[in-house]
Amino acid sequence: MEEPKCLTKGKRFLREVQKDWEDGPNKAKGMEIAHEEVVTKPSERKGRIDVIVNADGNLMAVVEVKCTDWNKMTLQAVRRNVNRQASQIWDYIESQLQQGKDVSPGIIFPQIPKDPQRAKLIEALFDARGIPVVWNNESSKDRKARH
DSSP states (O other), X not given: OOOOXXXXXXXXXXXHHHHHHXXXXXXXXXXXXXXXXXXXXXXXXXXXXXXXXXXXXXXXXEEEEXXXXXXXXXXXXXXXXXXHHHHHHHHHHHHHHTTTOEEEEEEEESSOOSSHHHHHHHHHHHHHTTOOEEXXXXXXXXXXXXX
16 A cells, blocks of 8 residues: 555655754754654653754753645644644653753744745744744745744
8 A cells, every 4th residue: 555645745854854953954963863762751652753852961852843734724724733733742842851851842844834824823823832833945044034
């Protein structure tokens, strides 16, 4: 059985982001980086952090990578997806906090939505949960101009 195109696309994007953290222009120099690390969530269920960076032995960057196409969703679906994804990331944050670690979370999407208002809504919803959003196709210069 063939894998759905959206899943194949998501896995490809995940590998690109992981490679970028390892040896790309955004390389996390001098830091320990793990990919798809299995953790135990507060519910005692297992989860998998896409990218986790150990910055100094205590500070952990927890990065979730999603290939969500926000352009195809209703606003209700956008809110539902943000809530689900933020809850997932908070499970990962809690897994690290329980070990006495400090955590800096983030989520990376491949493309900023076409509608600027939708992008602002998504960023605001994640921001309300303490999770910064990165649009992989947006330069820092473009982001600063937008904000």
